[in-house]
Amino acid sequence: MKKFLDEKFLLQNDTAIELYHSFAKPMPIIDYHNHLPPDQIANDICFENLTQVWLYGDHYKWRAMRTNGVNERFCTGNADDYAKFEQWAATVPSTMRNPLYHWTHLELQRYFDINALLSPDTAKDIYENASAKLRTNEYSVRNLLGKMNVKVLCTTDDPTDSLEHHKKIKDDGFEIKILPAYRPDKAMNVDDVAAFNAYADKLEKVADVSISTYDDYLKALKKSHDFFATMGCSVSDHGLEQLSVEDFTDIEIQQIFNRIRSGTSLSYDENQKFRSAMLIEFAKWDHEKGWVQQFHLGALRNNNARMMKQLGADTGWDSIGDFSQGKALAKFLNRLDESDQLAKTILYNLNPADNELMATMIGNFNDGSVAGKIQFGSAWWFLDQKDGMIKQINALSNMGLLSRFVGMLTDSRSFMSYPRHEYFRRILCNLFGQEIEDGELPHDMAHIGKLVEDICYHNANNYFKF
Numbered sequence: 486m487k488k489f490l491d492e493k494f495l496l497q498n499d500t501a502i503e504l505y506h507s508f509a510k511p512m513p514i515i516d517y518h519n520h521l522p523p524d525q526i527a528n529d530i531c532f533e534n535l536t537q538v539w540l541y542g543d544h545y546k547w548r549a550m551r552t553n554g555v556n557e558r559f560c561t562g563n564a565d566d567y568a569k570f571e572q573w574a575a576t577v578p579s580t581m582r583n584p585l586y587h588w589t590h591l592e593l594q595r596y597f598d599i600n601a602l603l604s605p606d607t608a609k610d611i612y613e614n615a616s617a618k619l620r621t622n623e624y625s626v627r628n629l630l631g632k633m634n635v636k637v638l639c640t641t642d643d644p645t646d647s648l649e650h651h652k653k654i655k656d657d658g659f660e661i662k663i664l665p666a667y668r669p670d671k672a673m674n675v676d677d678v679a680a681f682n683a684y685a686d687k688l689e690k691v692a693d694v695s696i697s698t699y700d701d702y703l704k705a706l707k708k709s710h711d712f713f714a715t716m717g718c719s720v721s722d723h724g725l726e727q728l729s730v731e732d733f734t735d736i737e738i739q740q741i742f743n744r745i746r747s748g749t750s751l752s753y754d755e756n757q758k759f760r761s762a763m764l765i766e767f768a769k770w771d772h773e774k775g776w777v778q779q780f781h782l783g784a785l786r787n788n789n790a791r792m793m794k795q796l797g798a799d800t801g802w803d804s805i806g807d808f809s810q811g812k813a814l815a816k817f818l819n820r821l822d823e824s825d826q827l828a829k830t831i832l833y834n835l836n837p838a839d840n841e842l843m844a845t846m847i848g849n850f851n852d853g854s855v856a857g858k859i860q861f862g863s864a865w866w867f868l869d870q871k872d873g874m875i876k877q878i879n880a881l882s883n884m885g886l887l888s889r890f891v892g893m894l895t896d897s898r899s900f901m902s903y904p905r906h907e908y909f910r911r912i913l914c915n916l917f918g919q920e921i922e923d924g925e926l927p928h929d930m931a932h933i934g935k936l937v938e939d940i941c942y943h944n945a946n947n948y949f950k951f
């Protein structure tokens with residue numbers, strides 16, 4: 486029997502072990518999409534205890550706790566930090582075969598050198614041991630990133646953000662590059678007219694552009710896009726159910742914008758036309774500046790109205806949606822490609838049924854101008870686990886070039902999530918190692934070791950040019 490979570494974890498043969506330890510493990514991390522709070526990095530905060538770093542913002546854990554019968558008071562509520570931790574510790578033994586079980590123990594090992602399994606019996610010791618470390622400077626958030634060999638990370642930021650925290654981090658001369666990413670979801674969300682108008686008013690102030698027409702609105706957004714670029718941003722991101730690709734005229738969009746600004750709700754068609762117009766504008770700006778555009782497609786969000794009212798978005802009430810992606814995606818990419826305005830693009834699907842669709846879609850627009858120009862992004866959110874990663878890697882291998890893949894990202898809100906890169910790397914090395922051992926790939930460790938290094942680091946480094 487193999488030992489649980491030792492250095493051979495997920496590596497089922499000697500070749501896989503060699504690939505991981507000699508090639509994958511030493512590679513630095515480029516985490517090109519996450520949701521880490523820039524203010525915490527700017528202020529280089531220390532967490533007071535393990536609950537703060539693990540449970541304050543982690544909807545994955547809250548979902549597991551609720552499913553295990555834990556009251557909301559211990560998830561997002563006002564129970565004290567240790568009481569919350571006790572409930573999490575009591576939940577962990579029930580998370581076996583969910584990635585949380587692996588992540589939890591990898592995080593205890595990698596950050597704190599704690600090899601014990603978390604359970605009600607070990608809760609107190611682990612909490613005290615880890616919390617004592619967290620309060621030391623060695624465990625400040627900047628040092629946590631350093632510990633994981635992170636070279637670059639991109640946060641997720643709204644066009645109205647002042648990026649003051651990014652500025653402070655840069656001015657401090659922090660050696661890890663902390664870059665913003667432009668995520669204008671709110672700028673095109675016209676489902677709620679009042680919220681959209683409040684957003685446009687905010688943008689007006691922040692960008693210092695008076696907004697009375699659609700052209701003014703674009704001018705203000707473009708100004709913020711330009712500002713993000715001056716702050717080192719070279720990546721955009723969109724979280725969408727599916728691409729909007731209606732046909733529209735400029736006059737139609739100007740009229741739709743005027744209707745919104747007068748407080749009138751839009752019809753479904755108008756809503757889709759407006760989104761279609763905005764998406765094309767953002768995409769063209771990204772192309773102009775040589776940015777990478779990312780599309781996270783297919784989440785069905787905020788499904789529990791009662792809990793949405795109580796806790797707001799991003800608190801664990803989302804699921805995989807069954808939106809139709811193919812036709813709209815092809816039409817959108819084609820619109821841009823036709824006029825040679827298609828930026829480097831990464832497509833992420835949340836529904837695993839779309840894996841092969843994505844893996845073949847990218848081939849339609851890889852035109853030889855840049856290696857791996859259109860990417861099938863890493864397994865994401867609900868698919869960010871062993872089975873999901875293997876399926877994504879296999880679809881990409883079978884229908885594209887795995888060797889050109891820009892690899893893993895955390896997409897996380899937690900400073901403790903970096904072992905997910907290790908998780909991915911081990912799975913990747915095991916797939917290569919197994920096929921070498923089976924004689925399906927040549928035993929050429931120099932070449933395959935280089936491919937592994939590329940997927941873990943060099944491809945992303947060359948692709949993003951941070």
Ligand SMILES: [Zn+2]
Pocket residue numbers: 518519520641781896
């Ligand atoms: Zn994300």
